[in-house]
Amino acid sequence: MPSTRTPLSQEALLIELEPVVATNLDRHLGLAKEWFPHEYVPWSDGRTFDGVLGGEAWSPADSTIPEAARTALIVNLLTEDNLPSYHRQIATLFGQDGAWGTWVHRWTAEEGRHGTAIRDYLTVTRAVDPVALERARMVHMSAGYSNQHDDEVLHSLAYVSFQELATRISHRNTGRATGDPLCEQLLARVAADENLHMVFYRNLLAAAFEFAPSQAMRAVADVVGDFQMPGNGIDGFARKSVQIALAGIYDLRQHRDDVVNPVLRQWDIWNVTGLDADGELAREQLAEHVSELDLAATRFEEKRAAREARIAARSA
Ligand SMILES: [Fe+2]
Ligand SMILES: [Fe+2]
Numbered sequence: 001m002p003s004t005r006t007p008l009s010q011e012a013l014l015i016e017l018e019p020v021v022a023t024n025l026d027r028h029l030g031l032a033k034e035w036f037p038h039e040y041v042p043w044s045d046g047r048t049f050d051g052v053l054g055g056e057a058w059s060p061a062d063s064t065i066p067e068a069a070r071t072a073l074i075v076n077l078l079t080e081d082n083l084p085s086y087h088r089q090i091a092t093l094f095g096q097d098g099a100w101g102t103w104v105h106r107w108t109a110e111e112g113r114h115g116t117a118i119r120d121y122l123t124v125t126r127a128v129d130p131v132a133l134e135r136a137r138m139v140h141m142s143a144g145y146s147n148q149h150d151d152e153v154l155h156s157l158a159y160v161s162f163q164e165l166a167t168r169i170s171h172r173n174t175g176r177a178t179g180d181p182l183c184e185q186l187l188a189r190v191a192a193d194e195n196l197h198m199v200f201y202r203n204l205l206a207a208a209f210e211f212a213p214s215q216a217m218r219a220v221a222d223v224v225g226d227f228q229m230p231g232n233g234i235d236g237f238a239r240k241s242v243q244i245a246l247a248g249i250y251d252l253r254q255h256r257d258d259v260v261n262p263v264l265r266q267w268d269i270w271n272v273t274g275l276d277a278d279g280e281l282a283r284e285q286l287a288e289h290v291s292e293l294d295l296a297a298t299r300f301e302e303k304r305a306a307r308e309a310r311i312a313a314r315s316a
Helices: 010-031 067-081 083-094 098-124 130-143 153-178 181-211 213-225 237-246 252-266 277-315
Strands: none
Touching (some): 010 098, 010 181, 067 098, 067 130, 067 237, 083 098, 098 181, 153 181, 181 252, 213 277, 237 277
């Protein structure tokens, strides 16, 4: 018999989750290691730029990093740069008081390191054009950010559970694709932070599955169905994300296998009980989204393989 619990209001969800936030905040603070962005940057490799100080202009020959990895670094950095918008969003939704407020500010402070560290690294090593980067940052941040579900607690928790893991995978694979061990070391450090963030949010939603299973299922189904990376507002994002996917840095297969499925498995999503009619419907829709994602991933892999074969034939 389907369950007929009355759905909890956004306010009630926040109150129910508060003790879970407190426990997971303690857990997070016990696990998060202090680290210093400046230690990851090879400052003595740097040279003064042109302009105010009359140094040398950036030239593409300065960068030793493959083009797709450069694109991924720019997308990842611009995504980190939009932190003020993300902060506004979660501070508005989760509030600034109690354990929620402590988390909101702590998370923001940790995320603030990421943009600083990556920008310093890219500037000192001349890995990307600093003028183009700054202009792209202005355009991107001026547009702001909001996700499709920014006034719904469980949808937002579901979104950030997937998004933090997506960001982790993207940083890690970008690091590998640079072929630069120091850059890889920095991005692995950033990726470790993203993983802890993912665990925090994933644990909150796991608790919601206990006291509001249908609402949690609805949130997960909706979010998996219309997931977009947080940097999707970046100028030229569609073209850039194809380039990143073709290079195997972040593609649909990784999205499905390394992001969506592991999180669903942690929630034991297919065995959740106590669902009402909409919760059951949401789970069916979720199953459809996951199999559509699988099909799309396979189609993309086939296209990529055909493209690689064409390129190989041309250069043979
Ligand atoms: Fe980050
Ligand atoms: Fe994060």
